[in-house]
Amino acid sequence: MPTFHFYPIDITYRIVSGKPVIYLYGRTKDGQRIAVADRFDPYFWAIPQKKSVKERLENLSGEKDGESYSVTSVEEKKKRLLGKEVEALKVTVSQPKDVPLVRELIREWDDIQSVHEADILFTRRYLIDKKIIPMTLVVVEGEEGREESRIPVIAATAIRPAEDEETMKGLGILAVDIETYYPKGKGIDMDNNPILMLAVHGETISRVITWKRFATKRRSIEFVQDEAALLHRFREIVLEEQPDIITGYFSDGFDLPYIKRRAEKLKVNLDIGADFSGISLKKGMDTESKITGIAHFDVIKFVRGGLRTSIATDSYSLNAVASKLLGETKHEVELDDLAEVWDKRPEKLEPYCDYNLQDALLTYQLAEKLLPNLTELVKLIGLPLQDCNRMSFSQLVESFLLRKEGEFDEIAPEKPTEHELAKRRKVRLQGAFVHEPTPGLYHDLAVYDFRSLYPSIIASHNISPDTVREADTLEEGAFVVREEKVAYSTAKKGFIAAVVEEVITRRMRVKDILKKKKDPFLEARAMMLKILANSFYGYLGFPSARWYSFACAASVTALGRRYITETIEKAEKAGFKVLYSDTDSIFLSLQGKSKAAAKKFVDDINEHLPGLMELEYEGFYPSGIFVSAKDNKGGAKKRYALLREDGSLVIKGFEAVRRNTSVIAKEVQEHVLKAILEKADDKKALNYLHGVIKGIREKKLAVEKMVIRTRLTKPISSYDAIGPHVAIAKQMKGKGIDIAPGAIIRYVVTTGGGRIRDRAKLPEATKQSEYDADYYINNQIIPAVEKIFEVFGHTKEELLGKGAQMRLLEF
DNA sequence: GACTGTGGCCGTGGGT
DNA sequence: ACCCACGGCCAC
Numbered sequence: 001m002p003t004f005h006f007y008p009i010d011i012t013y014r015i016v017s018g019k020p021v022i023y024l025y026g027r028t029k030d031g032q033r034i035a036v037a038d039r040f041d042p043y044f045w046a047i048p049q050k051k052s053v054k055e056r057l058e059n060l061s062g063e064k065d066g067e068s069y070s071v072t073s074v075e076e077k078k079k080r081l082l083g084k085e086v087e088a089l090k091v092t093v094s095q096p097k098d099v100p101l102v103r104e105l106i107r108e109w110d111d112i113q114s115v116h117e118a119d120i121l122f123t124r125r126y127l128i129d130k131k132i133i134p135m136t137l138v139v140v141e142g143e144e145g146r147e148e149s150r151i152p153v154i155a156a157t158a159i160r161p162a163e164d165e166e167t168m169k170g171l172g173i174l175a176v177d178i179e180t181y182y183p184k185g186k187g188i189d190m191d192n193n194p195i196l197m198l199a200v201h202g203e204t205i206s207r208v209i210t211w212k213r214f215a216t217k218r219r220s221i222e223f224v225q226d227e228a229a230l231l232h233r234f235r236e237i238v239l240e241e242q243p244d245i246i247t248g249y250f251s252d253g254f255d256l257p258y259i260k261r262r263a264e265k266l267k268v269n270l271d272i273g274a275d276f277s278g279i280s281l282k283k284g285m286d287t288e289s290k291i292t293g294i295a296h297f298d299v300i301k302f303v304r305g306g307l308r309t310s311i312a313t314d315s316y317s318l319n320a321v322a323s324k325l326l327g328e329t330k331h332e333v334e335l336d337d338l339a340e341v342w343d344k345r346p347e348k349l350e351p352y353c354d355y356n357l358q359d360a361l362l363t364y365q366l367a368e369k370l371l372p373n374l375t376e377l378v379k380l381i382g383l384p385l386q387d388c389n390r391m392s393f394s395q396l397v398e399s400f401l402l403r404k405e406g407e408f409d410e411i412a413p414e415k416p417t418e419h420e421l422a423k424r425r426k427v428r429l430q431g432a433f434v435h436e437p438t439p440g441l442y443h444d445l446a447v448y449d450f451r452s453l454y455p456s457i458i459a460s461h462n463i464s465p466d467t468v469r470e471a472d473t474l475e476e477g478a479f480v481v482r483e484e485k486v487a488y489s490t491a492k493k494g495f496i497a498a499v500v501e502e503v504i505t506r507r508m509r510v511k512d513i514l515k516k517k518k519d520p521f522l523e524a525r526a527m528m529l530k531i532l533a534n535s536f537y538g539y540l541g542f543p544s545a546r547w548y549s550f551a552c553a554a555s556v557t558a559l560g561r562r563y564i565t566e567t568i569e570k571a572e573k574a575g576f577k578v579l580y581s582d583t584d585s586i587f588l589s590l591q592g593k594s595k596a597a598a599k600k601f602v603d604d605i606n607e608h609l610p611g612l613m614e615l616e617y618e619g620f621y622p623s624g625i626f627v628s629a630k631d632n633k634g635g636a637k638k639r640y641a642l643l644r645e646d647g648s649l650v651i652k653g654f655e656a657v658r659r660n661t662s663v664i665a666k667e668v669q670e671h672v673l674k675a676i677l678e679k680a681d682d683k684k685a686l687n688y689l690h691g692v693i694k695g696i697r698e699k700k701l702a703v704e705k706m707v708i709r710t711r712l713t714k715p716i717s718s719y720d721a722i723g724p725h726v727a728i729a730k731q732m733k734g735k736g737i738d739i740a741p742g743a744i745i746r747y748v749v750t751t752g753g754g755r756i757r758d759r760a761k762l763p764e765a766t767k768q769s770e771y772d773a774d775y776y777i778n779n780q781i782i783p784a785v786e787k788i789f790e791v792f793g794h795t796k797e798e799l800l801g802k803g804a805q806m807r808l809l810e811f
Numbered sequence: 812g813a814c815t816g817t818g819g820c821c822g823t824g825g826g827t
Numbered sequence: 828a829c830c831c832a833c834g835g836c837c838a839c
Contacts, residue, residue, distance in 0.1 A: 284812070393815045431817030432839070453839090454816095538815025545815080553816075583818085583839045630821060638819055638838050653820070653837060660822090660835060710835070721824050721833045756823065779822075819838080827830080 004140045004154055005029045006036070007168035008132060009244055009295050010274075011123045011384055013040075013096065020095055022126045025151075025274050025293035027168070029137070033242060035149060035274060035293070036140050038156040040126045041072065042099050043092040044118035045411050046106060047081065053111040057091055060102065069098040079411045081116075083466030083495070088116075088411060096122040116411045120402065127382060128403055130159060134384045135375055137162035150239075150274050151293070167379065167521075171371070173297075174202040174243035175364035176234075178255050179356050183339045187738045188254075190261040194227045196342055197353055198234055198259075199360035202241050206361065208353040209233050214346045221353050231268040234259065238272045238294075245385070247297040247367035249318045249359070252390075256289035256296070257281055288390060295385040299366045302374060302389050306396070310527060314659050314709065315744055322362040325369055329362065331355045372524035380528055396532060397539040398546060401499065408495045410466075413546045424543035429554050433561040435568065435581035437626035437635035441680060441791055442579060444590040445642065446598035447618040450563065452504060452530070453584035454537040457559045458552075459501035460611025464494025465540075465549040483558035486551045496536065496547060503533045504612055560584065567605055567615065574601060580626060580640065587624070587640075595620055620645060623677045627787035636787070643677040655784045659744075664705040665780040668692050672785050682792040689785060690801050696781070697773045706748045706771045707763045714741050724749070727757035749775045 008026040015021070016037075024036040048054065054074050061070030072092050079088040093102055103118040120128075132138055142156040181193040197210040209222045209230050224230050238246070248255045260279040263270040270278040274293025282288040289296055304316055313324050323329045333355045341348050377388045381396060382403045391399070402412060416424060450456070457463065461479050469478055469487040477490040488494070493501075507529035510522050539545050541553030560583065568578050571588055576598075580587040590598055598620065605615045621642040629636035639653035649670070655661040656669040668689065675685040695701055710725035716733060719726050725745040733739050747760040751772040756779075759772060777800070786796055 286813095392813080394813095395815095397815075429817065434818060434838090449839095535815060538817095540816085542815045544813085557817075585839080629819095636820065655821090658821095658836060713835070719834085723823060723834070725835090783821080817839090820836090822834090824833080825831090827828100 001141045001157060002143065004034065004036070004142070005162060006034055006138055006140060007136065008036070008134050008138055009168075009384065010293050010386060011127065011134070012275075012292060013122055013126075015095060018094075020122065022123065023153075023275075024132070024138075026134075026138075027244060033151040033274075033293075035151055035153040036138075036142070036156050036159065037145065037147070037153050038126075038130075038159055040122075040129075041092050041094075042096045042122050042125065043090050044099055044103060044120075045079070045116040046089045046091050047086050047113040047116070047411075048089055048111060049113045050111040051087070053109065054089060056109075056111070057089065057106065060106070064101055067097070067101075069101045070094050071098075071102060078409070080409045080466075081411050082413065083410075083492075086411070114414060116414055119415065120412075124383060124399075124402075128406070131161050132159070133161065133165075133379055133382045135168040135378050137164065137166040137168075148276065150276065167375065168244075171244040172203060172242065173245045173247055173364060173367050173371075174200060174205075174238065174241050175247045175360045175367060176200055176251060176255055176259075177248060177356055177360040177363060178258060179335075179338060179352060180258060181339050181342065182336075184336055186736065190258050191265065195230060195258065195262055196338065197356045198230055199353075199356040200234070200237055200241075201357065201360040201364040202243060205237065205241060206357065207237075208357045210349070210353060212342060212346050212349060214349050216350050216353075218350065218353065220357055221350070227262065228266040228268050231259065231263050231266065231270065235268070235270055235272055243294060245295045245297050245367065245371075246291060247299060247363055249363045249366075250298065250300045251296065252289050252298040252301060253287050256291075257287055260289070290386065295389075297367050297371075297374065297385065297389055299363055299370065302370055303366075305390065305392060306377065306388075306531065307370070307373065310531070318359060318362060322366060326362065326365055331358055372521050373528060376521065376525040376528045380525075380532060393531075393535040394539050394542050394545060397535045400532065401496070401547060404499050405495070408498070410495050413465075415546055416544060416548065421543055424548060424550070427550060429541050429550070429557060431557050432583035433564055433581070434583070434637045435578065436637060437580040437587075437640065439626050439628040439635045439787075439791055441623065441625050441676065442589050443623050445579065445621040445624045446576075446588045446590060446595075446601075447585060447621065447642075448567075448588070448602060448615055449585040449618050451614045451616050452533055453560055453563070453613075454556050455500050455504055455533040456611065456613045457556050457563075458536060459497055459504055460609075460613050461555075461559060462488050462490050462494050462497045463552050463555055464488070464496040464498075465547050465552055467492075467494035467497065468549065468551050481555040481558055483562070484551060484554045486555060488555070496540070496552075500533060500536050501612065503529055507533065563609075563613070570605060571601065574604070576601070579624070580637075582638065585618070621650075623680075625673065625677060625788065625791060628790060630783075630787075641673045641677060647678075649674060649677065660708060660710045661784070662706050662708050662776065662780050664692070664696070664701060664776065665784045667705075668781050669784040669788070672788055676788065676792075682789065682794065686789070686794065686798070689781075689799060693777055693781065693801065696776050699769050699771070699773065701768075701771075703748055703763055703766050703768050703771060706766075706776060707746050708748070709744050709746050712739065712741055712743045712745055722757060724757040724760035728760050728762065731762070749779075 006026045006028045008024040010025040013022050022038045022040045057074045072094050075090040077088050099118050103115050106112050107115050139160050139162050140156050141158040142154040145153050145155040147153045177199045178195050179197045180195050197208050199208045211224050211226050213223050256279050273291050277292050280290045313320050319329045333351045378385050381399045467489040469489050471485040471487050473487050478487040480487045510526045514522050537556050540549050577589040577591050579589050599617050602615045602617050624642040626635050626640050642650040651657050656666045672685045675681050712729050716729050728745050728747045729739045746763050748763050748766045749772050750759050750761050750770045752759045
């Protein structure tokens with residue numbers, strides 16, 4: 001029997017002669033594309049009330065809505081449900097579609113206690129049970145069958161993961177980007193507006209295809225007869241290139257659905273799938289586009305989802321993300337004019353083609369750059385790239401747990417019912433502790449933080465839904481969280497605690513290797529492990545989670561508060577002054593102590609910390625500032641600035657790092673903070689401020705510096721309070737511009753009376769003479785710097801340049 | 812229909 | 828003039 005070593009990329013199933021067959025698509029070690037077909041039977045778990053139910057289940061079959069269903073076997077297995085041993089029944093049915101049918105049926109039976117894992121997708125069940133991890137080497141035995149398929153199909157007789165867990169390398173990526181006919185002010189209309197140009201970029205191809213001729217020397221531009229011919233060329237290119245991954249930027253919701261619709265309209269057969277299928281759309285909250293046998297990597301989904309915390313950007317436009325990650329970009333065409341140029345001035349189309357190709361290129365480069373992260377996620381979670389690309393944090397954690405539960409003989413708890421969900425949503429967790437700072441400028445600060453505080457608490461105290469006990473338990477060694485009146489058994493490692501511990505220790509090992517040598521794949525692995533570890537606490541407190549546990553989530557935060565406050569007390573006893581603390585960090589003033597003493601402080605703490613918990617010395621800062629809050633007289637939490645030893649600034653919470661503040665206010669605030677932290681030079685900062693205020697009054701500043709950006713977070717009609725950005729969104733909608741939740745609204749406040757929203761205007765429609773100097777001075781600049789100058793005793797009047805007069809009066 | 816958690820600051824509108 | 832809900836966005 002021939003043996004094949006191959007890397008699976010995509011997975012589907014089909015019913016062949018009435019039986020379900022899994023199809024794995026991938027590439028062999030020597031680069032050949034193949035598919036592997038493997039018989040597999042769907043099943044789920046039932047916990048019986050009475051043992052006799054087994055026989056009743058075995059004989060279950062019938063018909064519903066003209067479709068027959070049947071149970072093919074029932075097997076008794078010893079399993080665990082939240083740590084408790086149960087006699088479970090593995091109920092195997094003949095087809096995947098029978099699973100929900102049979103589940104609903106037997107759920108009502110008196111002799112069935114509960115039904116589990118009936119909602120795990122069939123292909124995912126297969127991957128878990130066969131221990132197959134996509135993009136990781138798999139060994140298959142079998143013969144090539146005679147199926148209608150673009151690539152050879154091996155009928156598997158045996159399949160198993162390879163021993164060395166080798167990862168797929170050198171994947172072929174093809175980036176796609178289209179430009180469509182889009183008259184100004186009209187919405188997207190796939191039925192009536194054609195695709196004008198389509199760009200592809202891959203390792204061996206970089207080309208724009210368009211169907212209007214114009215004179216050009218660009219060899220990258222290819223002319224075809226019409227739109228149908230463009231789609232034909234796209235089909236040809238995909239078939240020639242045989243990519244493992246097709247990538248795009250919002251290609252889930254735009255490029256691929258658009259291509260699909262136009263192909264349908266023009267009757268172009270886009271049979272690019274390995275099984276001759278076309279682009280398929282899965283409609284959910286937003287569309288997912290799929291091609292059989294090829295992984296579709298939508299870069300925006302990954303950047304906005306899984307990597308959100310690691311990539312901070314004001315906007316998720318391709319340009320913004322590319323400049324953040326790749327440090328390049330900038331195209332200079334007005335895309336709004338494309339339709340007009342296409343109709344009336346085709347000789348001017350070349351820059352649009354360049355733009356189109358540049359977008360495909362940027363997308364390709366982003367996909368290449370992010371692929372290590374996504375690959376590591378695939379290896380960690382064990383689901384195909386297509387799925388990992390689009391997963392939320394909770395799905396990530398849950399998929400990981402479903403992959404791990406077998407090692408603990410656990411069966412997943414059921415998803416909550418609507419009623420249970422409503423109950424869970426009513427309670428609120430108490431969160432972290434934040435120490436209120438005393439406003440002031442400080443020198444010689446040391447900052448500490450607990451390494452992965454919440455994950456390390458979960459692992460070190462065995463916090464897990466299956467180890468929860470009553471607070472007054474007599475169990476030996478049980479750890480009591482008195483704040484939450486609950487205890488945790490220490491007799492046996494809890495499922496989630498063990499899994500979290502494994503994630504943390506794996507990350508520590510990776511970090512150790514990285515200390516010796518740089519490796520982008522290991523960097524990516526460390527990052528994904530950290531993201532995963534940090535997601536467990538949120539998951540435990542997430543009402544829709546299968547392994548939801550209010551007690552666990554509340555205990556994690558309670559212990560977090562306990563550890564941080566104990567550390568604060570110890571720091572004070574050791575002679576430091578505690579300036580600030582938030583959740584897992586502590587800011588100390590050295591009070592004349594040495595840096596060495598500051599570093600040594602962590603040793604005194606770590607000596608008494610359990611398990612994997614560890615306080616880390618984050619660093620030394622020559623100066624730092626905390627300010628008072630707007631209303632109360634106390635210090636503002638979550639707003640501070642520090643000066644690093646290398647001269648750079650750390651700014652947290654201030655307007656300078658917030659999106660919905662004008663550029664000018666951010667600039668001024670940062671400048672003032674810098675002057676004060678570097679030299680405590682408030683006089684110089686004040687002079688600078690006066691200069692800027694003068695400039696604003698004299699209308700010397702560009703409108704662009706006055707722009708305020710605010711996100712529209714819901715449909716315009718559902719707002720109770722109409723703020724400036726909502727008013728602008730309304731205006732835009734009135735002009736026929738498509739405005740949806742998620743849009744970043746830009747506006748400038750102009751002169752006049754009344755509400756701010758009535759004076760807000762689109763930046764493009766605002767002249768430099770029109771912006772309201774008083775608004776920008778009193779509502780943007782002054783509030784941004786007032787509390788900083790207050791530390792030096794400067795009043796608002798002084799900031800506005802009225803100080804001299806006031807003093808004269810006082811004299 | 813999907814959605815990881817809480818703590819916190821502050822501007823604006825909407826009401827008195 | 829004042830209070831407070833709404834809304835956005837940030838820290839962790």
